Amino acid sequence: MDNETFRRYGHEFVDWLADYFENIEDYPVKSRVTPGEILSQIPLSPPKTGEDMSEIFRDFKEVVMPGITHWQHPGWFAYFPANNSPASVLAEMLTAGLGAQCMIWQTSPAASELEERMMEWLRDMIALPSGMSGVIQDTASTATLCALLTAREVKTDFRTNEEGSSGDLRVYASSETHSSIEKGVKIAGYGKENVVYIDTDENFAMIPSLLQEAIESDIKSGKIPTCVVGTLGTTSSMGMDPLEEIGNICRKYNIWLHVDAAYAGTAALVPELRGFMKGAEMADSFVFNPHKWMLTNFDCSAYFVKDPEALVRTFEIHPEYLKTAADQKVKNYRDWGIQLGRRFRALKLWFVIRSYGLEGLQAMVKEHVGLTRQFLELLESDTRFEVLAPVQLTLVCFRYNPGGLDEETLEEVNRSLLEKVNGSGEVFLTHTTLKGRYAIRLSVGQRNTSLRQINKVWELISQHAGD
Amino acid sequence: MDNETFRRYGHEFVDWLADYFENIEDYPVKSRVTPGEILSQIPLSPPKTGEDMSEIFRDFKEVVMPGITHWQHPGWFAYFPANNSPASVLAEMLTAGLGAQCMIWQTSPAASELEERMMEWLRDMIALPSGMSGVIQDTASTATLCALLTAREVKTDFRTNEEGSSGDLRVYASSETHSSIEKGVKIAGYGKENVVYIDTDENFAMIPSLLQEAIESDIKSGKIPTCVVGTLGTTSSMGMDPLEEIGNICRKYNIWLHVDAAYAGTAALVPELRGFMKGAEMADSFVFNPHKWMLTNFDCSAYFVKDPEALVRTFEIHPEYLKTAADQKVKNYRDWGIQLGRRFRALKLWFVIRSYGLEGLQAMVKEHVGLTRQFLELLESDTRFEVLAPVQLTLVCFRYNPGGLDEETLEEVNRSLLEKVNGSGEVFLTHTTLKGRYAIRLSVGQRNTSLRQINKVWELISQHAGD
Numbered sequence: 021m022d023n024e025t026f027r028r029y030g031h032e033f034v035d036w037l038a039d040y041f042e043n044i045e046d047y048p049v050k051s052r053v054t055p056g057e058i059l060s061q062i063p064l065s066p067p068k069t070g071e072d073m074s075e076i077f078r079d080f081k082e083v084v085m086p087g088i089t090h091w092q093h094p095g096w097f098a099y100f101p102a103n104n105s106p107a108s109v110l111a112e113m114l115t116a117g118l119g120a121q122c123m124i125w126q127t128s129p130a131a132s133e134l135e136e137r138m139m140e141w142l143r144d145m146i147a148l149p150s151g152m153s154g155v156i157q158d159t160a161s162t163a164t165l166c167a168l169l170t171a172r173e174v175k176t177d178f179r180t181n182e183e184g185s186s187g188d189l190r191v192y193a194s195s196e197t198h199s200s201i202e203k204g205v206k207i208a209g210y211g212k213e214n215v216v217y218i219d220t221d222e223n224f225a226m227i228p229s230l231l232q233e234a235i236e237s238d239i240k241s242g243k244i245p246t247c248v249v250g251t252l253g254t255t256s257s258m259g260m261d262p263l264e265e266i267g268n269i270c271r272k273y274n275i276w277l278h279v280d281a282a283y284a285g286t287a288a289l290v291p292e293l294r295g296f297m298k299g300a301e302m303a304d305s306f307v308f309n310p311h312k313w314m315l316t317n318f319d320c321s322a323y324f325v326k327d328p329e330a331l332v333r334t335f336e337i338h339p340e341y342l343k344t345a346a347d348q349k350v351k352n353y354r355d356w357g358i359q360l361g362r363r364f365r366a367l368k369l370w371f372v373i374r375s376y377g378l379e380g381l382q383a384m385v386k387e388h389v390g391l392t393r394q395f396l397e398l399l400e401s402d403t404r405f406e407v408l409a410p411v412q413l414t415l416v417c418f419r420y421n422p423g424g425l426d427e428e429t430l431e432e433v434n435r436s437l438l439e440k441v442n443g444s445g446e447v448f449l450t451h452t453t454l455k456g457r458y459a460i461r462l463s464v465g466q467r468n469t470s471l472r473q474i475n476k477v478w479e480l481i482s483q484h485a486g487d
Numbered sequence: 488m489d490n491e492t493f494r495r496y497g498h499e500f501v502d503w504l505a506d507y508f509e510n511i512e513d514y515p516v517k518s519r520v521t522p523g524e525i526l527s528q529i530p531l532s533p534p535k536t537g538e539d540m541s542e543i544f545r546d547f548k549e550v551v552m553p554g555i556t557h558w559q560h561p562g563w564f565a566y567f568p569a570n571n572s573p574a575s576v577l578a579e580m581l582t583a584g585l586g587a588q589c590m591i592w593q594t595s596p597a598a599s600e601l602e603e604r605m606m607e608w609l610r611d612m613i614a615l616p617s618g619m620s621g622v623i624q625d626t627a628s629t630a631t632l633c634a635l636l637t638a639r640e641v642k643t644d645f646r647t648n649e650e651g652s653s654g655d656l657r658v659y660a661s662s663e664t665h666s667s668i669e670k671g672v673k674i675a676g677y678g679k680e681n682v683v684y685i686d687t688d689e690n691f692a693m694i695p696s697l698l699q700e701a702i703e704s705d706i707k708s709g710k711i712p713t714c715v716v717g718t719l720g721t722t723s724s725m726g727m728d729p730l731e732e733i734g735n736i737c738r739k740y741n742i743w744l745h746v747d748a749a750y751a752g753t754a755a756l757v758p759e760l761r762g763f764m765k766g767a768e769m770a771d772s773f774v775f776n777p778h779k780w781m782l783t784n785f786d787c788s789a790y791f792v793k794d795p796e797a798l799v800r801t802f803e804i805h806p807e808y809l810k811t812a813a814d815q816k817v818k819n820y821r822d823w824g825i826q827l828g829r830r831f832r833a834l835k836l837w838f839v840i841r842s843y844g845l846e847g848l849q850a851m852v853k854e855h856v857g858l859t860r861q862f863l864e865l866l867e868s869d870t871r872f873e874v875l876a877p878v879q880l881t882l883v884c885f886r887y888n889p890g891g892l893d894e895e896t897l898e899e900v901n902r903s904l905l906e907k908v909n910g911s912g913e914v915f916l917t918h919t920t921l922k923g924r925y926a927i928r929l930s931v932g933q934r935n936t937s938l939r940q941i942n943k944v945w946e947l948i949s950q951h952a953g954d
Contacts, residue, residue, distance in 0.1 A: 021574055021842060023573070024505075026504075026505055026573035026576070027501060027505040029577055030501030030502075030505065030577065031501055033577055033581060034494060034497030034500075034580070035497075036581075037493075037497065037581070038494040040584060040585075041493070041584075051593075051595065053597075055592070055596070055813050055816040056600070056816070057596070057600075058596055058597045059604055062600070062601065062604040064604075065608065066841070066845050067844045068844055068846055069844040070841070070847045071844065073574070073842065076574075076838055080581065083597075084601065084834070085597070086597070087596040087597025087600065087601075088597050088598075089587060089595045089596070091585075091586050091587050091594075092585070099808070102586060102587075102588040103586070104586035106488040106490070106493035107540070108583070109580075109584050110493070110497065110500055110540070112583035113501070113583065114500060114503075114504070116571065116575070116579035117507060117571075118555060118559070119558050119569060119570070119576075119784060120555055120569075121558055121785060126556065127556050127558075127566070128554065128555055128556045128558075129520050129522070129524070129525055129555075130520075130525045130550075130554025130555050131554075131555075133523070133524075133525040133526040133554065134529065134551065134554075140531070141532065141533045144532065144533075158826055158828070159828040160828075161826050161828070165674075172676075180678065181673040181679055182678055182680050183678040183680055184653070184655070184656070184676055184680075184681055185651050185652035185676035187652060187653065189651070199805075199806040199827070200804075200827060202804055203802060203804050206648040207636060207674065207675065208674065209647060209652035209675060209676020210651050211647065211648065211649055211651030212648055212649050213649050213651070214650075317583050317586060318588060318828060319828060335670060335673075337666040337667075337669055337670050338666075339665075339666040340723070340918075340919050340920045341722055341723060341917060341918065341919040342666075358629060358632065358670070358674065359625055359626040359628050360626060360667055360670075361625070361628070361785060361786060367547075370529075370543075373534075374533070374538045374542075374543050375537055375538065375540065377534045377538065378533050379535055379536050451807075451808065452807050
């Protein structure tokens with residue numbers, strides 16, 4: 021493809037994207053294709069000779085688009101948000117065009133230094149201690165794995181890196197913690213049996229006294245308490261672990277405290293919503309995802325640590341072909357995580373933060389929290405519905421419960437209600453279970469969600485509940 | 488930013504990118520900024536209120552661009568290629584705009600099914616066994632870590648996932664293997680001391696008899712041989728491990744064989760260049776990076792396995808909130824690797840493969856191999872230069888050695904030569920050490936590199952060598 025063809029299709033794609041953003045409500049939020057439907061339309065073999073972009077683009081529209089679930093749709097209330105923004109998409113265009121590999125400072129100094137400054141901005145924006153250093157990871161799963169690995173090394177004087185794991189290191193997290201903890205302890209060689217899940221209270225928050233008991237009991241039986249993962253905003257119900265009490269326990273027993281605030285962290289942009297962060301200053305590591313609720317394209321997960329040297333010592337490698345004269349003066353982020361190769365991800369953060377300004381981002385958070393409250397009011401005005409967890413920030417967990425139905429029937433009824441609501445194509449919600457009860461989750465966080473969609477989702481829910 | 492503003496800047500950015508591609512030779516390949524130069528130009532704090540995109544874009548051009556090292560420059564001979572293409576950049580625009588999170592089938596069926604088919608295409612294109620299944624990983628580092636983890640689990644009947652690591656599992660790789668192996672064994676809890684580096688022959692290829700000896704010796708001392716990493720195209724010198732012999736040893740001792748062909752794998756697109764793949768069919772897992780030398784934007788690493796069930800069993804998690812009705816019928820790639828969150832990376836592969844066609848991609852490979860030969864001829868015509876490794880595919884390792892200089896002086900002289908050549912701004916090469924000798928590396932693989940740049944880089948080298 022020559023440059024003029026690129027230019028022509030670039031313009032065509034920009035217009036298509038702008039139209040897509042404008043008319044996104046014409047699409048059903050959740051794709052309606054059945055398993056295998058897309059696959060069957062893609063030839064078994066690649067073409068021998070090159071095809072014209074017009075054919076490829078046509079197939080994109082006709083074959084791929086029906087199989088897209090529209091995360092940027094204003095009727096998106098499923099899972100968690102992954103909101104992007106015009107500024108972020110524009111930055112991604114430049115990143116793709118530059119095609120720079122940002123593994124070390126020399127391979128793109130601007131990428132490294134912009135990342136350093138953006139992490140400082142973010143750290144200050146959510147009021148983390150100024151001593152913390154940050155690095156962009158791809159996902160919170162990876163950031164949490166980095167935390168588990170660093171905790172493992174710090175606890176064993178970096179001997180596990182040398183000799184392998186001993187199988188007696190213990191990790192603690194609430195029973196509501198994210199699945200990436202289990203995945204991470206398996207990867208890091210702790211072993212799944214060495215994660216101790218601590219029960220939660222009625223707010224789905226870890227009970228600190230139980231944490232302390234578990235630690236004491238482990239120490240007595242010769243185990244080595246190594247890492248506690250505190251969650252701010254659990255996936256199922258937005259539960260908030262009491263970090264201050266947990267942090268004090270970690271200090272007492274010299275245990276690494278990692279805080280997973282993947283989704284909720286963005287709320288800390290707003291001082292009056294920042295209460296849940298109390299104690300976050302005690303964290304050894306902290307992660308939140310601008311790619312969830314801060315208008316920044318995936319992937320962009322902000323990982324902060326108190327002791328970057330421990331992080332680097334956990335991961336560093338020194339092959340000859342990567343040595344440069346600048347190594348002593350700069351940050352080589354290849355040693356701050358698992359991957360050697362790195363995209364220029366700081367650019368989109370810079371574009372987003374500057375384009376919205378701190379106040380613009382705060383306004384978005386407040387808007388979403390307000391919309392959530394409005395949905396809650398609608399829900400609470402209808403006695404057939406039951407709220408299943410305290411509503412924090414932007415997540416409502418509820419079920420239809422008109423009375424007189426046993427748990428099994430309730431699950432069936434709500435599963436069917438969810439299906440009908442999603443079947444409308446106008447909104448998309450997902451489910452979870454809370455203390456054994458099936459719950460419908462409504463998560464608000466899409467950039468373009470407004471009161472209109474809140475009213476619509478409520479209308480669909482209350483109407484189908486009547487069926 | 489409203490939609491019309493997005494449209495306007497989208498068009499402006501497309502034109503800027505097209506101009507950038509056209510005039511890329513106006514930039515010095517390697518950024519000339521000094522450490523801290525970019526950082527000092529970025530304010531310490533984020534703006535309170537939003538800024539206009541015109542200001543952000545101006546700063547991108549004035550502040551960021553001088554700090555970019557231009558990986559897409561035709562004078563790029565450093566490290567390895569990371570070539571992109573118009574088709575790939577166009578696809579990345581769409582991916583960014585859709586902003587779909589592709590963790591499971593339901594969250595974007597088209598992403599999942601297109602990934603499945605693209606991995607089949609790639610597998611067949613490089614002649615891997617048709618029984619292998621593929622998944623896109625971000626980097627070869629991550630793919631190799633996945634291999635090390637799966638090997639660990641298979642060898643311990645998935646007990647390490649449960650109980651933690653035992654510290655007696657052994658990994659083997661050549662002394663020329665990539666640094667990601669060391670990083671991976673540390674992460675996976677094998678311990679660095681449990682990697683056995685096997686010496687290489689004069690072609691920088693692993694010596695199979697030494698591998699066998701190491702395995703025998705380990706078994707005698709109670710260690711458990713678990714994984715062998717064979718490299719096709721070592722980073723320093725493009726060395727090729729003899730896979731067939733290594734594979735036979737792995738079969739004999741029931742050891743997992745992982746093949747790292749991150750860069751060289753693309754050459755297997757061309758049947759007559761595919762000789763180095765002999766024995767690849769014995770691999771349990773195999774990785775190559777379309778984001779290196781196949782015109783596809785980073786990140787896009789193709790990871791193939793014989794037994795996807797072992798891979799999935801190593802990583803799978805089953806939280807309630809991710810369960811869907813389609814789970815039994817589809818591939819949920821969240822369980823095929825470390826990260827839960829995933830970008831829609833198959834789209835750019837589809838665009839690239841269709842836009843170039845198999846023959847177009849083969850032509851690129853042949854062109855680069857031919858250019859490398861032409862450079863080698865120039866080098867060999869000048870007796871002041873010495874080739875330090877057999878030239879395979881697209882990498883030449885050499886040094887200036889007019890005779891009569893000791894090793895230390897040779898290193899000094901060549902380091903200075905490399906600096907002068909790179910100082911021109913017209914080309915960028917990097918270095919390595921081979922059996923203790925300092926070597927300049929010239930790697931050919933940029934999309935737009937032509938004989939003009941080959942002649943230019945030789946002119947610069949031979950001229951500065953005369954100084």
